[in-house]
Structures are given as C-alpha cells and as structure tokens.
Amino acid sequence: MRDQDVEPFFATLQAANPSPETELEYTSVFELLAAVLLSAQATDAGVNKATRRLFPVAGTPQAILDLGLERLEESIRTIGLYRTKARNLLATCRILVDQHGGEVPRTRDALEALPGVGRKTANVVLNVAFGEATMAVDTHIFRVSNRTGLAPGKDPLEVEHKLLERVPAKYLHDAHHWLILHGRYVCVARLPQCWRCAVRAYCDYEPKTPPPGDRAG
Structure with a gap:
C-alpha cells in the first residue's frame, strides 16, 4: 500500500464506523x-x-x-x-x-x-480498558495487513510494529477494531468480498474478487 493511501484508507473506515468497539461483552x-x-x-x-x-x-x-x-x-x-x-x-x-x-x-x-x-x-x-494506542494483532488483522499491503509481515509481532509505524496517530486508538471488523466481515479469509469493500481503491490485493453474479463457473 502506498504511503499516500494509508490516510484515506483509515479515514474511510472511520467514516463508516466512527466509534468501533470490541464485540466481546463485558461490564468491568x-x-x-x-x-x-x-x-x-x-x-x-x-x-x-x-x-x-x-x-x-x-x-x-x-x-x-x-x-x-x-x-x-x-x-x-x-x-x-x-x-x-x-x-x-x-x-x-x-x-x-x-x-x-x-x-x-x-x-x-x-x-x-x-x-x-x-x-x-x-x-x-x-x-x-485503559485507552492506550496498542495494536492487538489477531488472525484477522494479520490477514488484512498482509493482503492489503498495509503492514506486511511474517508474524504478528512484525505486523504489529509495522502498523504502529504506518497508522497515523489520530487513528491509532481505534485502528485495531476497524481492521478486525473489516477482516471478520469483508476481507474474509477464503474469498475477500472486494465488490462491497469501501477501501478497495487503496488495497494492493489483486485480482479483486468480482460480485458473485459476475464470476465464471
């Protein structure tokens, strides 16, 4: 992913989900x-x-x-x-x-x-819980970071360090939520749903997956 595409990539994710939260349920x-x-x-x-x-x-x-x-x-x-x-x-x-x-x-x-x-x-x-700008790299973030070219790395720690370097500071607190949700529901493991991806213009993945009705066979 080109450096100039990182800002609009996260701005687009933020616009779609301004206040992302974990999907785990907790009260303390x-x-x-x-x-x-x-x-x-x-x-x-x-x-x-x-x-x-x-x-x-x-x-x-x-x-x-x-x-x-x-x-x-x-x-x-x-x-x-x-x-x-x-x-x-x-x-x-x-x-x-x-x-x-x-x-x-x-x-x-x-x-x-x-x-x-x-x-x-x-x-x-x-x-x-404590509001720190950390990057919790799970399987979804690892996949999205490598597939999009945002922060390619051979293991979660390398991806974490690259994300902390590349993600603009104003997006850091919420970035891991956006990436997890994007990987969970759009940039899925088996076949990324590129046809409905809001950030496809900034992504290095090729060839983009066409809509189901446009696929051969």
Whole structure:
C-alpha cells in the first residue's frame, strides 16, 4: 500500500464506523480480561454465549476462585480448549487477588505475567480498558495487513510494529477494531468480498474478487 493511501484508507473506515468497539461483552475491566483470555481460537459470539452464564455468577477474581475449577469448566465448556482456559483463568484470578488486590494491572509486563495472557490479550486490555494506542494483532488483522499491503509481515509481532509505524496517530486508538471488523466481515479469509469493500481503491490485493453474479463457473 502506498504511503499516500494509508490516510484515506483509515479515514474511510472511520467514516463508516466512527466509534468501533470490541464485540466481546463485558461490564468491568476484569470481565474484559477474562473474555479476551477465553477468546483464543474461539469466536467472540461463542465466548459471549458462555460468559453470559458465567459473569452474573462469578464476575470478579475472588468469585471465580470461589466457583472452583470444576464449576468453572462446566460454565465455559462450550468454548474450545475450555479445560486449559479454565486452569489459566483460575491461576490468573489467584495472582490478581494475591498480588494486585483483585484489580487488573495497567502495565504490559504485569498483564503478560498472568497465565494465559499473551501480547495480543495484553494489547486488547491496554487499548479497550485503559485507552492506550496498542495494536492487538489477531488472525484477522494479520490477514488484512498482509493482503492489503498495509503492514506486511511474517508474524504478528512484525505486523504489529509495522502498523504502529504506518497508522497515523489520530487513528491509532481505534485502528485495531476497524481492521478486525473489516477482516471478520469483508476481507474474509477464503474469498475477500472486494465488490462491497469501501477501501478497495487503496488495497494492493489483486485480482479483486468480482460480485458473485459476475464470476465464471
């Protein structure tokens, strides 16, 4: 993607969705952290389905600890890798209670020290809960960044660094939401829906996918 196309690319995404938000459901910073931890290799819709049962019963670190492993597993068993995630969430809650007064820490190092919390999860919490201009590179952002030529890279960390360099400062806070939603609903993995893409004029991907009725065969 040409440098001169980056600004209108994000201006177009902003015009279509001025205040993008995560699709994970939460009512507190801890619930956000727990939901993102549970969302690895799972859909937001699937996580929301489980947390609608879990959070009204156990929406704090201490409440999760009081619930115990067996009941926690039962609450989230519809989510992929639920056993591992339950153990990680329980261990994270123990650290939050013992070391952070039951509160979610505001630093990257402290977040990444929590079981099951990697760089992407920490970036989401820092951005959504604490307003930092971070870039949480998931599979959608990785695909969109490479396919469009916005920030090509061989791994998520390289893409993250390139995005932080290329995205204009005024768009940084919301950029990862726009890119996730664009990858989730338009620039999809199997066949990008170029015919209805608002930013196709700025994208390097060729050949652009034609509308379904115009495709041969």
